[in-house]
């Protein structure tokens with residue numbers, strides 16, 4: 001039995017197990033163990049697990065696993081939670097620079113539990129009949145609907161994620177409705193293989209597709225099942241975007257110790 005000390009964080013209900021691995025003390029963790037720790041009945045329960053790793057060139061390095069135990073592409077809410085955790089552990093001065101699977105990120109703390117996270121620029125958006133497909137660090141299919149609350153996100157999302165085009169590599173699937181002065185987004189997440197309460201890269205993808213034709217700065221309020229986020233960005237071309245910031249809450253829920261086989 002190996003013992004780990006963990007921290008459970010959530011960002012608009014997208015929840016994560018976080019471990020401080022700056023000394024490499026959890027390098028022995030296997031994909032199966034990650035999957036067990038994320039299990040909501042037999043483990044701690046989470047949509048994903050992250051390691052706070054040491055980096056030579058940045059304040060820290062982010063390693064992200066989906067709940068299925070596999071290392072995956074970028075997690076926006078995870079990045080915000082890991083930045084809040086690094087800040088709690090005394091890293092940085094409220095402005096953090098870290099490296100993740102999709103490249104460099106900046107994060108700024110607004111208090112202890114509000115994190116603004118800079119995302120990678122987006123240079124291409126596929127636009128088909130009634131859908132968009134783009135990569136904001138993770139791949140996202142975006143479908144606009146009239147009544148997002150009426151969508152069967154699990155079955156419809158799963159149908160798209162496992163269709164002939166996406167089955168092999170998978171995709172996340174977002175259902176989006178215009179809501180007040182912004183959008184409401186519900187997401188089926190690859191690697192969780194279920195709807196989550198919020199998906200940061202998904203919310204970012206949806207907000208970019210919500211921009212008008214004009215090349216200018218946009219601020220899009222986004223409602224999710226787990227709370228409110230805001231995406232700020234500059235539209236730089238017909239299908240390109242820069243200076244993209246995902247902004248919202250990221251909070252510690254509890255910490256503890258657990259033995260893993």
Ligand SMILES: N[C@@H](CCC[C@H](N)C(=O)O)C(=O)O
Pocket residue numbers: 014047066072073074075076077078138139171172189190191192198199200201202
């Ligand atoms: N919840 C995340 C996305 C995590 C990665 C995703 N499940 C995938 O495998 O693409 C977010 O907040 O961005």
